[in-house]
Amino acid sequence: MASAAAHTLIEAVPAAVADPGMTAIWEQALDEIEAGRLTLDAFVAKQVNWIAQLVEHCGALTLAVPVEAGPTCPICNASMRRRKGKSGPFWSCSHYPDCKGTVPIRKDTRRS
Ligand SMILES: [Zn+2]
Structure with a gap:
């Protein structure tokens, strides 16, 4: 039962989390930081913002978790x-x- 609920949660999580393209974007950002074109603070702020949006989105979802x-x-x-x-x-x-x-x-x- 627990694994079925977990599976539903994974399905509900935005595809961005599992998207390998997302990792590429992060890696690119790290390169930018290394090159001095992006500050670490700006990068972290972006991540915080993104995660906050994600959490907000997930919180609004109605999960079809098996009763x-x-x-x-x-x-x-x-x-x-x-x-x-x-x-x-x-x-x-x-x-x-x-x-x-x-x-x-x-x-x-x-x-x-
Ligand atoms: Zn009844």
Whole structure:
């Protein structure tokens, strides 16, 4: 299950990360620094900016990560999603609000 989720994440990461052309650009930048045409600070600032954009982009993505193995809805047999309620997390039918099926999460019943 974890490896499937990791695979989805890799697919979602912008192609730029895995692009060998990106490495070439970095190497070129390093040559520029060596030649004194680019300061190290400017290079680092560029990287920081680029990574910040990347993180922002990834944060906005909705990953189709396989849902952790949850129960199926007792009413309509659909898959269920973890939701947070007033009394803690519980499983809610993925067809909510059309279907009101819920299943308590076992971990939390121990707490009382
Ligand atoms: Zn249901």
